[in-house]
Amino acid sequence: MPELPEVEVVRRGLADFTAGRTIDAVEVLHPRPVRRHLAGPDDFVAKLKGQTFAAPARRGKYLWLPLESGDAVLAHLGMSGQFRVQPVGAPDEKHLRIRFRFADDGGEVRFLDQRMFGGLSYSEGGAELPEEIAHIARDPFDPLFDEDLFVTALRRKKTGLKRALLDQTLVSGVGNIYADEALWRAKQHYAKATETMKPLQAREILGHAKAVMGEALAVGGTSFDALYVNVNGESGYFERGLAVYGQEDSPCPRDGRPIRREPFMNRSSFRCPKCQPVPRHARW
DNA sequence: CCTGCCGCCTGCGCGC
DNA sequence: TGCGCGCAGGCGGCAG
Numbered sequence: 001m002p003e004l005p006e007v008e009v010v011r012r013g014l015a016d017f018t019a020g021r022t023i024d025a026v027e028v029l030h031p032r033p034v035r036r037h038l039a040g041p042d043d044f045v046a047k048l049k050g051q052t053f054a055a056p057a058r059r060g061k062y063l064w065l066p067l068e069s070g071d072a073v074l075a076h077l078g079m080s081g082q083f084r085v086q087p088v089g090a091p092d093e094k095h096l097r098i099r100f101r102f103a104d105d106g107g108e109v110r111f112l113d114q115r116m117f118g119g120l121s122y123s124e125g126g127a128e129l130p131e132e133i134a135h136i137a138r139d140p141f142d143p144l145f146d147e148d149l150f151v152t153a154l155r156r157k158k159t160g161l162k163r164a165l166l167d168q169t170l171v172s173g174v175g176n177i178y179a180d181e182a183l184w185r186a187k188q189h190y191a192k193a194t195e196t197m198k199p200l201q202a203r204e205i206l207g208h209a210k211a212v213m214g215e216a217l218a219v220g221g222t223s224f225d226a227l228y229v230n231v232n233g234e235s236g237y238f239e240r241g242l243a244v245y246g247q248e249d250s251p252c253p254r255d256g257r258p259i260r261r262e263p264f265m266n267r268s269s270f271r272c273p274k275c276q277p278v279p280r281h282a283r284w
Numbered sequence: 285c286c287t288g289c290c291g292c293c294t295g296c297g298c299g300c
Numbered sequence: 301t302g303c304g305c306g307c308a309g310g311c312g313g314c315a316g
Contacts, residue, residue: 003309079294157286157287159288166310222309224308265289289316290313290314291311299304
């Protein structure tokens with residue numbers, strides 16, 4: 001489940017089942033999700049045995065499970081990654097990739113991933129902030145997020161507005177759904193040239209991105225299908241809050257015009273042709 | 285430097 | 301029914 005609200009739902013869910021627990025054994029059922037651990041799956045497993053988790057953390061779409069040793073397990077869900085909590089002995093899921101067993105009597109923590117774009121890695125000294133994600137900008141919910149820095153960086157870019165929103169080095173956590181929703185709320189077109197944006201407009205789009213992600217988080221995130229569920233396998237309810245994403249041909253909630261789907265960056269963008277017209281200064 | 289495109293994977297639904 | 305195609309909440313690496 002990939003954007004900030006969905007990842008935060010997972011982080012909160014994991015907190016109850018990882019913090020303070022000691023790992024008895026880790027099992028890697030498919031090597032691909034640990035490909036970022038260059039020393040290999042066996043080393044990944046060996047390093048984790050006997051270690052104790054602290055409270056999970058998140059920046060943007062990345063989350064990590066700090067260890068009391070000062071290291072961490074860094075995780076990214078990619079397009080289809082999930083963490084699930086299951087009783088010991090529950091049947092293996094089809095896409096089960098990594099299993100954590102604990103020294104106590106409690107349940108297992110499992111990492112599932114159909115497409116395996118996501119994965120886990122062992123971050124040396126990464127408890128505070130893994131160096132692997134030092135290039136990822138703070139997200140809008142981070143108390144230290146610097147709005148002025150975002151505005152400056154956005155306006156310095158020579159690109160289109162949606163590309164910039166998806167650029168995790170400017171602001172993290174925003175993906176295809178919430179970028180489209182923020183653009184709709186701000187009445188902006190995805191190709192709006194960032195260098196022509198006024199500081200106030202930059203601030204406004206950021207505010208909308210934060211607001212829509214906050215609303216989604218409050219109802220458990222967006223779940224179109226069974227790939228996007230929390231650690232207990234439950235869906236979120238924000239799909240009904242979406243104004244444009246996935247709403248091709250249905251009426252714009254503001255003016256009733258049919259929403260358009262357009263190919264963009266090898267995927268899709270949804271917009272209202274009336275309230276989000278093609279801007280004078282566009283970068284595709 | 286910066287920008288943007290491609291490849292990485294599996295599975296599902298659709299049209300033929 | 302079967303098959304091929306397009307499509308899916310992502311990102312890193314690399315070409316230009």
